[in-house]
Amino acid sequence: METLSCAASAAAYPARYPARPRRLQCSPGKLGGLAFTPPLRVPLLSSPAAVTSQAVSCAPPAYPAHPFVPEVAEAVDSLQQEFRAVDNLVAHNTTRVLRAYQNAKVGSHHFGGSTGYGHDEGAGREALDNAFAEIVGAESAIVRAQFFSGTHAITCALFAFLRPGDELLAVAGAPYDTLEEVIGIRNPYGNGSLMDFGVAYREVPLAEDGGLDWNALSVALRPQTKCALIQRSCGYSWRRSLSISEIKRAIKIIKMQNPDCMVMVDNCYGEFVETSEPPMVGADLIAGSLIKNPGGTIAPCGGYVAGRKRWVEAAAARLSAPGLGVDCGSTPGHVMRAFFQGLFIAPQAVGEAVKGGLLVAEVMASRGFKVQPLPRVPRHDTVQAVQLGSREHLITFCEAVQRSCPVGSFVKPVAGTTAGYASEVWWYSLDSVGPCARRSFEVHLR
Numbered sequence: 333m334e335t336l337s338c339a340a341s342a343a344a345y346p347a348r349y350p351a352r353p354r355r356l357q358c359s360p361g362k363l364g365g366l367a368f369t370p371p372l373r374v375p376l377l378s379s380p381a382a383v384t385s386q387a388v389s390c391a392p393p394a395y396p397a398h399p400f401v402p403e404v405a406e407a408v409d410s411l412q413q414e415f416r417a418v419d420n421l422v423a424h425n426t427t428r429v430l431r432a433y434q435n436a437k438v439g440s441h442h443f444g445g446s447t448g449y450g451h452d453e454g455a456g457r458e459a460l461d462n463a464f465a466e467i468v469g470a471e472s473a474i475v476r477a478q479f480f481s482g483t484h485a486i487t488c489a490l491f492a493f494l495r496p497g498d499e500l501l502a503v504a505g506a507p508y509d510t511l512e513e514v515i516g517i518r519n520p521y522g523n524g525s526l527m528d529f530g531v532a533y534r535e536v537p538l539a540e541d542g543g544l545d546w547n548a549l550s551v552a553l554r555p556q557t558k559c560a561l562i563q564r565s566c567g568y569s570w571r572r573s574l575s576i577s578e579i580k581r582a583i584k585i586i587k588m589q590n591p592d593c594m595v596m597v598d599n600c601y602g603e604f605v606e607t608s609e610p611p612m613v614g615a616d617l618i619a620g621s622l623i624k625n626p627g628g629t630i631a632p633c634g635g636y637v638a639g640r641k642r643w644v645e646a647a648a649a650r651l652s653a654p655g656l657g658v659d660c661g662s663t664p665g666h667v668m669r670a671f672f673q674g675l676f677i678a679p680q681a682v683g684e685a686v687k688g689g690l691l692v693a694e695v696m697a698s699r700g701f702k703v704q705p706l707p708r709v710p711r712h713d714t715v716q717a718v719q720l721g722s723r724e725h726l727i728t729f730c731e732a733v734q735r736s737c738p739v740g741s742f743v744k745p746v747a748g749t750t751a752g753y754a755s756e757v758w759w760y761s762l763d764s765v766g767p768c769a770r771r772s773f774e775v776h777l778r
Contacts, residue, residue: 407694414690414708418683425604425679432466433676443672445665456668461658464626464675465638468603469612472641474648475622475671477663479635482600482621483510483752485647489619489637490514490559492646493594496530498558503549503582504574505538508567508598510752518754532556542571544582553589560586560593564610565601565713568755570704573712576606580613587614594643600624601713604682617643622671625714628681630674632667682714689716730758 398405436459446453457475465473479485494500500515512518516527527533536552539545553560562582566573574582583595597610599618603625610618617639622631637647648658663671674681693707693716702719705711720726730745747756 403698404691404695407691407698411687411690411694411708415687418686418690421605421607421686422679422683424607425682428607429463429467429676429679432463433672435466436460436463438463438672443665443669445668446662447664448662450660450662453662456672457658457661457663460668460671460675464636467675468609468618468638470609470618470638470640470644471611472644473636473638474644474651474658475634475636476651476661477634477667477671478651478661479621480633481510482598482619482624482635483508483514485619485621485635485637486511486596486598486600487514488647488650489596489617489643490526490561491650492617492637492643493559493596494526494529494531495558497532497556499532499534499554499556500526500559500561501552501557502533502535502561502563503552503586504536504544504561504563505569505571506535507561507563508565508600509754511598512754513752538571544574544578546581546585549582549585550589553586553593555590557590557593560595561598562595562610562615563598565598565715566704566717567601567715568717570717570719572705573602573715575710575712576608576610576613579610579615583614601715604679605686605711605713611639616640617647619647622674625682625685626675626678627671628674628676628678630670630677632670634667634671685714686711689714692716692718 398408400408438459442456442459444453444456446456450457460475461473464475465471479488490500506512506517507515513523514525515533516525516531517533519525520527522528534552536545536548560582562574562579564574564579579597586593586595594616595614597615597618599610599620601624603609603620605625617637619637620626620635622634622636626636627634637644645657649656652660689705689711690708693703693705696718697703697707701721704717718729720729727747734743734745735741745758747758750757
């Protein structure tokens with residue numbers, strides 16, 4: 333590419349005009365089919381002769397050939413086809429979110445928030461709930477800051493379905509760590525777990541390939557099975573995450589055995605990774621966290637439950653109290669605004685996370701580490717697992733990631749106990765939103 337320069341014409345700037353900044357636009361000719369360069373701002377000199385003698389360079393600034401180390405640069409270049417597919421996914425999901433906002437008639441008055449009981453809330457709750465419900469294909473939704481986490485939202489959903497004497501069936505193997513105490517797998521009695529309230533529990537082990545055991549699932553339901561729990565993401569298990577098509581097939585098998593059995597999907601880490609969500613394929617309820625995918629790394633807290641209206645209202649009664657429903661609970665204005673902003677950019681944030689997972693899998697597999705999912709396979713959640721092989725390697729990895737953070741780069745991460753987890757956890761955040769946001773990591777010692 334040739335370097336071009338442009339000179340100002342003396343006739344264009346008579347001396348009678350005072351000296352002030354002016355805009356000069358120069359075209360370097362056809363570069364890649366385009367004839368355009370950004371406008372330049374140069375001072376108008378009082379002497380036209382001085383103007384004609386001074387050339388203004390239109391050459392683009394010089395950038396390094398690649399900002400990454402060679403191994404990463406090579407992986408980035410080799411993943412362009414996969415990255416383009418992710419861009420198409422982002423465009424599809426962003427269009428769905430945009431239409432939902434338009435149909436909910438979202439306006440700036442919805443960002444005001446409320447205090448106290450929240451009775452004077454300016455319709456922001458309703459607009460956010462309606463938009464979210466349309467986005468995920470549900471009848472109804474409740475999106476609230478009062479959900480502490482995805483586990484809290486899932487718990488409210490399970491207690492919406494289950495009563496003493498009922499049975500909960502986990503159809504995708506053992507559930508996420510933090511649900512173990514909710515169900516009663518750990519510490520079953522005395523803390524208000526499902527087992528503490530007389531709810532039985534069974535699970536269908538995964539097949540040898542890490543997916544659902546379809547044969548076992550086809551005969552798994554019993555008359556007392558009131559709810560089937562499907563965990564979409566692999567969580568911290570070394571298994572495949574479930575695609576929407578697999579979830580659809582599982583729901584069909586469950587409903588064929590017992591149409592009255594409710595299907596609850598733990599949707600954490602799965603939102604916007606595909607073009608459909610579980611309610612679109614028959615799930616009765618889904619639940620998840622706003623500090624993961626649907627918060628777009630902006631939402632500072634919160635969670636959601638979405639699905640059939642009757643069961644969303646029952647989950648809301650568990651969150652608040654019977655009779656209060658969804659029409660109470662204050663949300664500060666800055667939080668409500670962050671919810672709307674985060675949900676709108678969530679498809680883009682998730683797309684970047686998916687690209688990051690593809691890149692990590694590509695680079696780490698090339699270095700001999702076991703990864704799950706494998707490089708270049710379709711993604712169904714935003715989790716990328718890597719077997720580092722030893723505690724020492726794990727600590728080194730965590731420290732290296734922390735040093736690259738814009739926030740807390742000077743901090744040395746240390747493993748410790750965390751409420752709800754049986755294993756040691758490293759929590760560290762790469763940005764100003766707390767751990768679990770899109771640019772954050774949870775590392776578990778297994």
